[in-house]
Amino acid sequence: MTDHVLSVEEMRAAERAAMDSGVSEWQLMQRAGGGAADWIWRIAAGRAVTVLCGPGNNGGDGYVIAETLQRRGLTVTVVAPVEPASETARRARDGFSGEIAKTLVSSSGEVLVDCLFGYGLSRKVEGEFAKLLELACPSHSIRIAIDVPSGIFADSGEWLGASHRYDHTLALGAWKRAHFLMPARADMGNTRLVPIGLDLKDPAERLSERPRIHPPEPDSQKYTRGLVAVVAGEMPGAPLLSSLAAMHAGAGYVKLFSDHSHPDAPAELVIEDGALGEALDDERIGAVLIGPGLGRGSEARDRLRAALNSGHNLVLDADALHLLDRAMLDGADPAKMVVTPHDGELAKLCETFDITATDKRDRAIGLRDATGLTVLAKGPDTLLAPAQGGVVYFPQGSSWLSVAGSGDVLAGMIAARLAVTGDAVGATQEAVWLHQEASRLAGPSFTAGQLADAVRAALALFL
């Protein structure tokens, strides 16, 4: 399987299980080093390579890589400040037929292969190791990290020591959390997985699989195809954007419950004003979105209460996340709800629900566990903590998505997919993929409106 995302502990257990089944650590290292060397061979395209080897098995991989590339005719320099500490790494070092330098020499290669530390990093990178990376990273034009960049803590994605930028990162055996979490992911460049034949089962945490979106059933009509209710509040623009995105993301019918006039709204968008409670009484509603443009005053609070008590599937975003608390959730069914906080909103929710965790993944899990809500923690390292458990990560989205209103578009799409399928976790993943694909189709420097316009073409790519 290629979609597992493992903790260091799980990775070690998977390797132990492989060894219990008769595969030696040496064989695993051959597969890891050999598989990584295949990628490096293509990337290097004949250029000289410098391999930095550390004391552990990441260093062991480095010697296997160096020997493989040298045999294929590349000029390879190995720099190892210390002796290998493990028996398998020593065996790999002994199998390298070239010279091993203790420090970086000026005639080093153009391609850097960093095998100082992998997931075994246990403390800050300092002293000779830190100096070596400081010298080697800027003096090579292409930098490739093996498993993870040395200095990255594989479970959290934080740098223990100075950060460096890589062009490529080759994950060995399985993805680690750091491959999807900031700040690590921003420094990893292109990421590739090198399989080493581990038998992985039932992942608790995984990479979202590219979804397949189905066209409406042959006997569909507009109500059964998904009726989305977008609840507006103080500001008219944001809920309109959400409505447009919902209309393009496969909903059969989108209604905007708003007391504003919306002169720019398309004719197809049905706008209803008046009492929200009654409007939400419609059993045909498949999903309600509330939060974009809602406001935070007493009227906003009343509208949020009405939405929470409606019994419909719900997407809560933006202002709704500032108003939500235990009292509001009382009597509502969190299993039917998705909350979509960005980092600031996640911090606010954690304060409201007494979650003390400091990093994003733990906060999202803490919030999910404390409330039973499905939590989509947005940003450059968007991750989903489904109510049912586990964590789902996503491929990196375009940084052009960091534009005002982009979250309103996403929320509208989640509501649409939820109204269509009734599956909060599946709908949220579909919407994140649509968002990313729409951002590619919209080109650089799009506005949120242009992003919403690109959703229909994005959807075509998932049919």
Ligand SMILES: NC(=O)C1=CN([C@@H]2O[C@H](COP(=O)(O)OP(=O)(O)OC[C@H]3O[C@@H](n4cnc5c(N)ncnc54)[C@H](O)[C@@H]3O)[C@@H](O)[C@H]2O)[C@@H](O)CC1
């Ligand atoms: N265990 C296995 O079966 C396999 C492991 N593989 C490789 O092995 C790596 C993990 O190997 P290890 O567990 O040996 O760990 P690492 O090679 O990541 O590093 C651990 C070693 O570095 C030292 N160390 C940790 N942090 C340090 C710091 N800040 N400064 C100085 N020294 C430090 C430790 O004392 C230990 O000797 C993976 O990332 C992967 O590259 C692959 O070869 C596949 C098979």
Ligand SMILES: Nc1ncnc2c1ncn2[C@@H]1O[C@H](COP(=O)(O)OP(=O)(O)O)[C@@H](O)[C@H]1O
């Ligand atoms: N640097 C980035 N890289 C990838 N995606 C990003 C980045 N910054 C923001 N996004 C995405 O853009 C959206 C922004 O949402 P949000 O912060 O709620 O914006 P707004 O409130 O303006 O609508 C989220 O889906 C987020 O994941």
Ligand SMILES: [K+]
């Ligand atoms: K490394």
